[in-house]
Structures are given as C-alpha cells and as structure tokens.
Amino acid sequence: MKNMETEFKWDANVPRAFARMRRAVEQAAGQASPRGAVQLAICDVYLDTPDSAFEKQQIAFRVRCCAGQWQATFKTRTEVKNGKAVRREETLELPGVKNLKEALSFLNQKKRWKNLPLQQLRPLFKLTNRRTVQLLSFPSLEAELAFDQCTLYVAGRKVQMKEIELELKKGKASALETLARQLTQQSGLSYMRVSKVKTACGLLKLWGEK
DSSP states (O other), X not given: OOXXXXXXXXXXXXXXXXXXXXXXXXXXXXXXXXOOOEEEEEEEEEEXXXXXXXXXXXXXXXXXXXXXXXXXXXXXXXXXBTTEEEEEEEEEEOTTOOSHHHHHHHHHXXXXXXXXXXXXXXXXXXXXXXXXXXXEEOSSEEEEEEEEEEEEEETTEEEXXXXXXXXXXXXXXXXXXXXXXXXXXXXXXXXXXXXXXXXXXXXXXXXXXX
C-alpha cells in the first residue's frame, strides 16, 4: 500500500512569521489539544544516480540524520498549489549507520528498494534544519505543525529559508484544508509557492556544473 503525505506550507520569510502563526494556532486551539513543542536538528542530503534516474522519474530521494538516527526517504515531486502538497512518501530505516559514508554504503549494498536503484548514489545538495514541531489534536483530525529554519547548501553556496508546514497525521484531508484556511486568515501569512527542496533543485541547475 502506498503511503501518501498531505500537507500545507506557508512562506515564513517575512517579519514575525513564526509568532503570527503561533498566535493563529492559539486562536484555533479552542477546539484543539496542543501538545508541547519539540525542537529537532535535522540534516538532509539529497541524492541521485549518475544517470539522474530519480530526476527523470520526478522523485526526490534523501538520507536524513535526526537525533543520531539515519533513514532514507523518497517522495514523488508535486507542485505546491494554494499551499497544498499531496505526494507519495516511503521511508527506509538505516540501522547501525553513523554517517553519510555508511548510509551510502548501506544503500549500495541493498542495490534496490521500492523498485529504485540504490547503487553509486551521489550527493546533490544538503539541507540543515532547526525544526520546532508541535502536535495538534482536534476532534476531526491530528496534525503536525513544523516551524523550519533551514540552510540550503548548494554548489558551494548557502541560502537561508524559513517555512511553516502543517501535515495531516490522522483524519480527513478536508478537515486539514479547513484548518489551513483558518490559520491563513488569522495569521495573514501567504502560502509557500516553491518548497525548499524545489528551491535547492533550481539553484543547483543555476549554480551547478555546466
């Protein structure tokens, strides 16, 4: 069975964006049970094969390190429309892995996963993220709200970005859409038009090897 991810994204590259969204959540929390915020340090390295197999299939493939745990994830690429992204997401745990070199070796030995080639993968770019996560529990849904402070490392340069994500964890997508509209109206923030990963891909084409 395919795992699908549904989320909304807001542009947080404006003054006081995080504070405005937190205030909007507080206003919406009359129907919710918000849980305490958790801070995470995340490092993502995006990969592809020498013949760009993932790019050709419109797939984003990464290895992530968070709290000393490593995993590989692929997502089908999709356009963000009115802040909403719906895509397939699959994750493979990498037990015993301690660094990127070991992650690449693990994948190389596995050879294939979900019909994707895993040998001779090469890094494209890196994203580091200081993420603050809060879980929201409503009668009709459970959602994860993430405040991301990212640095994109592309072709020897780096770019700062901020983004807010609201991901559906349990319930109907229609309930998430209703909540997203409410938070948008109360915060005054605009939906994100281009995700941080798509931004990095664009910069790689602009700055990478010609």
